[in-house]
Amino acid sequence: MSFELFVAIRYLLARRRQAFISLISLISMVGVSVGVMALVISLALMTGLQGELRDRLLGSTAHIYVWKTSGIQNYSEEVERLSQFEDVTGAAPAVLGRGLVSNSLGERFITIKGIDPLLEGKVTDISRSIIRGSIEALSSDSQEETPGILLGHSLAVELGVDLNDVLTLVTPTGTLSPMGMMPRMRTVQIVGIYDLGLYEFDAAYGFIALDVAKRLMGVEVIDLIQLRVEDIYEAPIVSEQITAQLGVNYVAQDWAQMNQALFSALGLEKLAISITIGLIVIVAALNIIASLILLVMEKSRDIAILKTMGTSSRRIMHIFMLQGLLIGLAGTFIGATSGYLIARVADHFKLVQIPSDIYQVSHVPFVVQSLDLAVVIVLAVTICFLATIYPSRQASRLDPVQALRFE
Secondary structure (H helix, E strand, O other): OOHHHHHHHHHHOOOHHHHHHHHHHHHHHHHHHHHHHHHHHHHHHHHHHHHHHHHHHHHHOOOEEEEEOOOEOOHHHHHHHHHOOOOEEEEEEEEEEEEEEEEOOEEEEEEEEEEOOOOHHHOOOOHHHEEEEOHHHOOOOOOOOOOEEEEEHHHHHHHOOOOOOEEEEEEEEEEEEOOEEEEEEEEEEEEEEEOOOOHHHHOOEEEEEHHHHHHHHOOOOEOEEEEEEOOHHHHHHHHHHHHHHHOOOEEEEEHHHHOHHHHHHHHHHHHHHHHHHHHHHHHHHHHHHHHHHHHHHHOHHHHHHHHHOOOOHHHHHHHHHHHHHHHHHHHHHHHHHHHHHHHHHHHHOOOOEOOHHHHOOOEOOOOOOHHHHHHHHHHHHHHHHHHHHHHHHHHHOOOHHHHHOOO
């Protein structure tokens, strides 16, 4: 053990009349621990919430949407063409519209999504999210049989319906009749109930077969082609490649563009929370300054004796720097460890429950990223180190003659 470290530890473990200074050092260490712990937990909360929303959103929607200005007449050809792009793992057509589903218990406005049951599972998690029934049970357009519809679990509960129940589906696109324009109306049977885990979809979407959707909405062409890519962060690059290679008739939009406002807001909120809670660490660092200044005043005689014995000013400064750094390191280690353990326990047991209809998820997940943890530790130790500079310099500048004059 070096001389500077030995003296720094000895001063930290002061007894008898220096016990008050040790108490202040302990309070400083606790302050650093609390600040670091709170910062780790808050970052884990925001990171987990962002990741959970992103995963559920990307499970409910495609990674890239592709439109064609002239309309998509033959979606099979477009699906095959777009599937040739690198990183694209799935492609499927879709028709979107608005509608009203009703029964004797109530009615709800929903977004109608016409899909190809064989291809939809390649771009979204709908087929894996079916809790009753199956996506294959969606019937094609036929005059003899009732077409099927997939409803979200939340919507089914609100309407009081279950598998095989019948609903009336009305779309705003009208048909000309002797009574004037009449809305299109069709009886549909619930052939599946899904739970994507995202309230926005589970309570407001209905999936029907592609041919049925085209007929109800009075369209002849497909609205868009959905794509799924292997790496979600490559979606913007693939989106640009589609427009560049296929021409300006193709318009592609990736998930990051479509949800930019949401994730930007979450990112700003994460930054704001980090700065706010990070102030706790700065307050704790001020306590370190106060404790070191008091220690320098208390140990002025010791410093003077050390200097008269030949100890350099640099070594004196290192002693007090090491003492403050030890406080910061101990507090940072305890706080980071406690924050990590609390975050893991809270995530495992789902301790923080929130209303799913407001926040889209039922509980707050906690995810501690290695980079976030490393940044918190480095910043906390750096702040604590900077707090030691002023009192350490004052100790190194102490005049032995003045310190020993009245001894």
